[in-house]
Structures are given as C-alpha cells and as structure tokens.
Amino acid sequence: MGSLYQDPMAAVPMIVMDDTIGLRVVPDEMRLTDPVFLRHVLCGSIVLHNLFHVVLCYRQLRTCNLHQEPPRQMRAVMSPASFLEAKNTEMHAVDLQLMGYVFDAIFSCIELYFGVFHTLWDRTMALYGNVGELVWRNLGLHGSLFHLHGRRLSAQLLPDIVGYWLVYKYVMPPYLTVSNWIVFYFIRHSEYRADNEAWRMGYGHSLREALLKLFADHSVFPFDDHWYLMWYRTRPSCLQRIRNLQRLDLGTRLSMIELI
Numbered sequence: 001m002g003s004l005y006q007d008p009m010a011a012v013p014m015i016v017m018d019d020t021i022g023l024r025v026v027p028d029e030m031r032l033t034d035p036v037f038l039r040h041v042l043c044g045s046i047v048l049h050n051l052f053h054v055v056l057c058y059r060q061l062r063t064c065n066l067h068q069e070p071p072r073q074m075r076a077v078m079s080p081a082s083f084l085e086a087k088n089t090e091m092h093a094v095d096l097q098l099m100g101y102v103f104d105a106i107f108s109c110i111e112l113y114f115g116v117f118h119t120l121w122d123r124t125m126a127l128y129g130n131v132g133e134l135v136w137r138n139l140g141l142h143g144s145l146f147h148l149h150g151r152r153l154s155a156q157l158l159p160d161i162v163g164y165w166l167v168y169k170y171v172m173p174p175y176l177t178v179s180n181w182i183v184f185y186f187i188r189h190s191e192y193r194a195d196n197e198a199w200r201m202g203y204g205h206s207l208r209e210a211l212l213k214l215f216a217d218h219s220v221f222p223f224d225d226h227w228y229l230m231w232y233r234t235r236p237s238c239l240q241r242i243r244n245l246q247r248l249d250l251g252t253r254l255s256m257i258e259l260i
Contacts, residue, residue, distance in 0.1 A: 042170040043112050049173045050105040053231070057098035060228035064091045067223050073242050077216035090221035108169070180231060187234050195241055199248045208245050211238045 027037035064087055070078040078086075198207050215222070215238040222239045229237070236244075 039112050042166065043109050045170050045174060046108045047105050049177060050101040052177070053101045054098055056225075056228045056231055057094050057101070059225040060094045061091060061098070063223050063225040063228070064094070064221065071222055071239055073239060074212065074215060074222055077212050078219060078222070082219050086219050086221045177231065184230065184234050188236050191235050191241070192244060195244060196248065199245055204245050204249065208242055211242055214238065
C-alpha cells in the first residue's frame with residue numbers, strides 16, 4: 001500500500017492504491033460512508049449549485065440584452081457610448097462567471113467519477129522532479145489527496161484534511177449560497193432604511209444628486225436582474241435607490257418583492 005505522502009524528490013515511483021470503486025454507480029448501501037453513494041451526493045450537490053448560478057448569470061445576460069439605452073433617470077450623467085461600454089463590460093464579466101460555473105461542474109464530475117488527478121500528479125512528478133523543494137512542499141498536500149481517490153472511507157484511511165477538502169469543495173458552496181443571500185438581504189435593507197430616513201429628514205433631492213454624482217464618477221451597467229442582484233450585489237444599485245426616492249416623493253414605496 002502506498003503512503004499518504006510520497007516525497008517526489010526521492011525519485012521513487014508513486015504507488016496508487018488499486019482497490020478503488022472505479023466507475024461503479026450502484027452503491028452497496030445508502031449511507032455517506034459508502035464511497036459510491038457519497039460520490040453521487042457530492043456530484044449532485046456541485047451540479048445543482050452551479051446550475052443555479054448559471055441560471056442567475058443567464059438572467060443577468062438577458063437583462064443586458066433587453067436594455068439598449070441608459071435609464072431616463074441617468075441620461076444626464078451617462079451617454080449612450082458610456083452605457084454601451086458599461087454594458088459590454090458587464091456582459092463580459094457575467095460570461096466569465098457563467099463559464100466558470102460550467103467548467104467547475106464538469107471538472108468536478110470528471111474527478112469524482114474518473115479519478116484523473118492522481119494520474120496528473122504522477123505525470124507532474126515525472127516531468128518536474130527536479131524543481132525546488134519549496135514548490136513540492138506546497139504541492140505535496142494535493143498529492144496526498146489524490147492518492148485517496150475511490151477508497152472506501154474509514155476513520156483509519158480518511159485523514160482530517162481530506163474531510164476538510166471535501167467539505168470546502170462540495171459542501172460549503174451550497175451553504176454559502178444560502179448564507180450570502182441572508183447577509184446581502186440585510187445589507188440592502190439597511191441601505192434602503194438609511195435612504196428612507198434621509199428622505200424623511202428632507203434630504204431626498206440632495207441624496208438623488210449625490211447618487212447621480214457617485215454614478216457619474218464610477219459608471220457601471222445600471223440595470224440588474226432582480227434574482228441576480230440577490231446573490232451578487234451587496235447593495236441596491238444607484239438606479240434602484242433613485243427609484244425608491246422617487247416613489248417616496250409620490251407617496252408610494254417599493255414592494256416587498258422589490259426589497260428582497
């Protein structure tokens with residue numbers, strides 16, 4: 001049996017344990033200690049999480065395509081050329097996010113079902129066996145993780161660091177999706193409450209002018225899909241805050257859905 005960590009500087013061929021689960025898809029038991037079942041759970045978790053964020057990115061891209069000119073509230077500080085530049089920048093950034101989620105899901109499933117990383121580690125040791133010791137010290141932990149792919153999980157075999165890696169890679173993203181929504185929700189509500197208080201004190205017009213000045217100094221794409229905003233914006237946009245102040249002037253308020 002190979003050790004959990006093999007020194008690449010020792011020029012000893014890496015030993016990969018051979019009692020793996022391979023491509024089996026039917027678990028022996030429906031428990032997380034069964035590696036086949038655990039693989040399905042982890043893969044399903046990362047696919048569903050990334051698919052959800054792909055949908056959010058798609059909605060923001062659709063919002064970008066629907067708007068062809070600056071909103072009327074900002075036409076005084078944003079030219080059509082600036083709007084187009086901000087729109088292209090936003091679409092490029094969201095495109096990168098979307099593709100990142102797609103490829104992350106693909107490569108995660110490839111590793112979980114085909115276990116390619118231990119092979120990549122073996123090739124890396126063969127190609128770069130003479131690099132500095134510091135580099136290998138940093139990479140050695142990853143090599144230890146790859147050695148363990150496909151093994152039946154047990155207290156003797158599974159060191160804590162591997163469990164931490166599985167939690168960080170496959171369990172934390174869904175948790176962060178929920179917790180980020182909660183945190184961002186309260187931050188946005190705090191922003192709206194501060195604006196409402198400023199309007200109540202008679203500074204509504206001054207606040208609108210300040211928001212327009214702030215937007216003119218740091219122009220961004222002014223429109224946000226509401227679902228995308230809930231997970232990717234810590235604060236309401238300048239346009240949303242201005243619209244909120246306008247509604248207060250008219251004696252109305254944003255709906256509860258708009259405030260989410």
